[in-house]
Amino acid sequence: MNPSVLLIDDDKTIMASLSFLFKGRGCEVLGAHNAKDGIRLAGELQPDLTILDHNLPDMTGIEALQGIKAVMPEALVIMLTGYGSISGAVEAIRAGAFDYLTKPVDIGAIEIAADRAFAVQGLKNENQLLRKLQAAALKEGIVGGSPQTHKLLLMINLLAENPNTTVLIEGESGTGKELAARTIHRMSARRSRPMVDINCASLSETFLESELFGHEKGAFTDAKGLKKGLIEVADGGTLFLDEIGELSQSLQPKLLRVLETMTFRRIGGTRDIKVDVRVIAATNRNLAEAVEQKTFREDLYYRLRVMPITMPPLRERREDIMTLARHFLAQMNAGIKKSITGISPDCEKRLVEYGWPGNVRELKNVIERAVIVSPGPFITQEHLPWELTRPGNGQKKPAAGQPLTLDEAEKAHIASVMERAGGNKSSAARILGISRSTLIAKLKKYE
Ligand SMILES: Nc1ncnc2c1ncn2[C@@H]1O[C@H](COP(=O)(O)OP(=O)(O)OP(=O)(O)O)[C@@H](O)[C@H]1O
Numbered sequence: 001m002n003p004s005v006l007l008i009d010d011d012k013t014i015m016a017s018l019s020f021l022f023k024g025r026g027c028e029v030l031g032a033h034n035a036k037d038g039i040r041l042a043g044e045l046q047p048d049l050t051i052l053d054h055n056l057p058d059m060t061g062i063e064a065l066q067g068i069k070a071v072m073p074e075a076l077v078i079m080l081t082g083y084g085s086i087s088g089a090v091e092a093i094r095a096g097a098f099d100y101l102t103k104p105v106d107i108g109a110i111e112i113a114a115d116r117a118f119a120v121q122g123l124k125n126e127n128q129l130l131r132k133l134q135a136a137a138l139k140e141g142i143v144g145g146s147p148q149t150h151k152l153l154l155m156i157n158l159l160a161e162n163p164n165t166t167v168l169i170e171g172e173s174g175t176g177k178e179l180a181a182r183t184i185h186r187m188s189a190r191r192s193r194p195m196v197d198i199n200c201a202s203l204s205e206t207f208l209e210s211e212l213f214g215h216e217k218g219a220f221t222d223a224k225g226l227k228k229g230l231i232e233v234a235d236g237g238t239l240f241l242d243e244i245g246e247l248s249q250s251l252q253p254k255l256l257r258v259l260e261t262m263t264f265r266r267i268g269g270t271r272d273i274k275v276d277v278r279v280i281a282a283t284n285r286n287l288a289e290a291v292e293q294k295t296f297r298e299d300l301y302y303r304l305r306v307m308p309i310t311m312p313p314l315r316e317r318r319e320d321i322m323t324l325a326r327h328f329l330a331q332m333n334a335g336i337k338k339s340i341t342g343i344s345p346d347c348e349k350r351l352v353e354y355g356w357p358g359n360v361r362e363l364k365n366v367i368e369r370a371v372i373v374s375p376g377p378f379i380t381q382e383h384l385p386w387e388l389t390r391p392g393n394g395q396k397k398p399a400a401g402q403p404l405t406l407d408e409a410e411k412a413h414i415a416s417v418m419e420r421a422g423g424n425k426s427s428a429a430r431i432l433g434i435s436r437s438t439l440i441a442k443l444k445k446y447e
């Protein structure tokens, strides 16, 4: 949207030249020749920028500025003050002006000040949108404040606003693809209709086809009655095709036809049925590679990829780890009797440093397990599984075939027994055949 500018000045020449300047830059320009009209317009139209002359027929500039701030507290106002009037300038800034310029006005200086104001306004708008989106996404269960998550939310919002666009969500396992798909659906105009999901990898080809397209009565031996397919069930709503990379070669052109014509035929049917569905597909495979290897049709790939989303792995947005961990902790706390109130600093360090190959799902499982294992009130690193506490913190495994030193082997063995014992030192010591104090000494040695 083009920014709007409100000009308040009784000098017709200045008005004309500023109007010419801002219109030339594609802005929507509004004008008022006195303070009273200016304040009214500011309240009604909430312009992105206001340029206010200090010397108006009905009020002083400061009074006018205060009037504008009263009807639009966030207004960005550039004051035009009298030549050399330092006190006027100071007063203007004190009263909340964004900037001031002295008369006679220099067009170049106005442009620079306006650009600064637009940049601030753009940020303000984006922050406002993000805050709104974050609240909406939280309702759907999405948390996270990293720049990557912000980008994802903006994308989800865009896709929710365009409810007919096909979406392809790519990303590693556990990164939140299904959650993103559900959120897009629930934020879109399709929300009152169903989101139907089907996993393309979980069914045999024939079964998947009949699930998707349905069949007419008598279409095959077992087809005793008419059955609606999921495409039909999703009419008006969203069809979520999970693990689309596993879709068989023979079903790929059939899906492409649905996407291109929004019609399909039940198995055994002769009539085209019209539907209105948005397809969201997800995959944790690299589809581009599958296209190269000719296991996935190129035309279908491009048809799906109209709006691609890539879910960032958790290790690439470590700022989200503790936000998510605390979110899951609070969630799980709600369902148990004991109260786990926090995560110890040593545990936090392990969580933040770990590589999270299983992404958010793995983090959720780790927190769930820790909540069960911990007696309270904290989760400490003793309540974490071995992958997180072993040396190297799961980010790198020892190279295959490279033998461990005795110390490394002992450390690894102790960690795995500790894990099996659920962090209980006495029972771990019993399993290891050493005394509790020896175990404690070894734990200390190996951290
Ligand atoms: N940003 C997030 N905020 C809160 N929970 C999340 C977030 N991302 C993912 N989750 C949770 O993590 C788990 C895994 O998410 P989801 O099932 O959507 O992942 P996926 O990418 O579809 O995984 P897969 O490829 O294995 O099917 C779910 O319990 C989901 O609610």
Ligand SMILES: [Mg+2]
Binding pocket: 177, 178, 242
């Ligand atoms: Mg999934």
